[in-house]
Amino acid sequence: MLVVSVLSLKGGVGKTSVVLGLAGAATVRGLATLVIDLDPQGNATSLLAAQPGKAGAAEVLANPTRTTVEAALTPCDWEVAPGEVDVLPSHPNLIRFDAWTGRTVLQPKLARARQFFAGYDLVLIDCPPSLGALAREALAASDLALVVTTPSFFGAQGVERAVAEIDEIRKTVNRGLRLAGIVINRVRSVAEEHAYRTHELADIYGRVSILTPLIPERIAVQQAEGTGQPIQLIKSEGGREVAAVYDIYLDRLLAGEA
Numbered sequence: 060m061l062v063v064s065v066l067s068l069k070g071g072v073g074k075t076s077v078v079l080g081l082a083g084a085a086t087v088r089g090l091a092t093l094v095i096d097l098d099p100q101g102n103a104t105s106l107l108a109a110q111p112g113k114a115g116a117a118e119v120l121a122n123p124t125r126t127t128v129e130a131a132l133t134p135c136d137w138e139v140a141p142g143e144v145d146v147l148p149s150h151p152n153l154i155r156f157d158a159w160t161g162r163t164v165l166q167p168k169l170a171r172a173r174q175f176f177a178g179y180d181l182v183l184i185d186c187p188p189s190l191g192a193l194a195r196e197a198l199a200a201s202d203l204a205l206v207v208t209t210p211s212f213f214g215a216q217g218v219e220r221a222v223a224e225i226d227e228i229r230k231t232v233n234r235g236l237r238l239a240g241i242v243i244n245r246v247r248s249v250a251e252e253h254a255y256r257t258h259e260l261a262d263i264y265g266r267v268s269i270l271t272p273l274i275p276e277r278i279a280v281q282q283a284e285g286t287g288q289p290i291q292l293i294k295s296e297g298g299r300e301v302a303a304v305y306d307i308y309l310d311r312l313l314a315g316e317a
């Protein structure tokens with residue numbers, strides 16, 4: 060089982076799209092995949108059309124037992140054979156768990172529940188757009204972290220903060236955590252990509268590796284979202300292009316390299 064957190068300080072950069080893109084790629088390969096929606100906005104939960112059961116991610120954080128986890132897991136209605144995607148759904152009440160307290164870091168709850176996810180090959184955690192207690196919970200329970208950004212100055216600043224947070228969690232509660240790399244999403248043109256890959260990226264991110272190819276901005280991503288389907292089922296040129304990128308990313312994650 061590989062557990063991957065997808066995070067960013069800045070909102071709207073594509074965390075949920077990345078989680079769903081990777082989940083779709085994993086499902087096509089027949090992997091048993093779990094999406095944990097740790098964002099109180101619940102976008103992944105709605106997009107996967109998971110029918111919330113009696114419990115969700117908030118109950119698991121409150122009470123990280125096998126019984127709670129089993130009550131909270133729900134199948135999603137994506138039809139991408141041969142694999143399967145389940146969801147640990149979000150609920151607006153998850154926001155209560157995002158307040159920062161020193162204790163939250165020292166006693167991570169999701170990490171305690173991790174053993175009960177053991178039947179899955181891949182667990183993807185969608186984080187809220189913050190580096191509060193929920194993102195820390197996600198990082199404390201993960202093997203790998205992916206930081207998502209768009210090609211912009213403020214996006215880059217957010218990346219630096221997220222990378223620092225990952226370092227902090229590695230030093231304190233999760234020595235096994237590694238940064239898988241930075242995902243640059245919504246790249247509009249070859250020129251923009253070129254500029255980023257040559258000088259800006261090297262200046263801003265330094266030692267941190269960037270996953271390539273970068274993810275292009277394509278209408279297909281919004282079509283997937285609008286129709287509640289994985290990008291892998293959007294058969295336009297843009298859909299295929301984006302799906303191919305996620306397939307490459309999945310290879311790297313599974314190989315433990317970025």
Ligand SMILES: Nc1ncnc2c1ncn2[C@@H]1O[C@H](COP(=O)(O)OP(=O)(O)OP(=O)(O)O)[C@@H](O)[C@H]1O
Pocket residue numbers: 067069070071072073074075076077098100102186187188244245246274275276277278280281284
């Ligand atoms: N590569 C892309 N091309 C076109 N549109 C995209 C792309 N990636 C994401 N989007 C669109 O951008 C919007 C924001 O994406 P998404 O919800 O994945 O971001 P997020 O980081 O999860 O946001 P939040 O911080 O609110 O959780 C969505 O409407 C999505 O369809």
Ligand SMILES: [Mg+2]
Pocket residue numbers: 074075076098102103185186
């Ligand atoms: Mg999101």
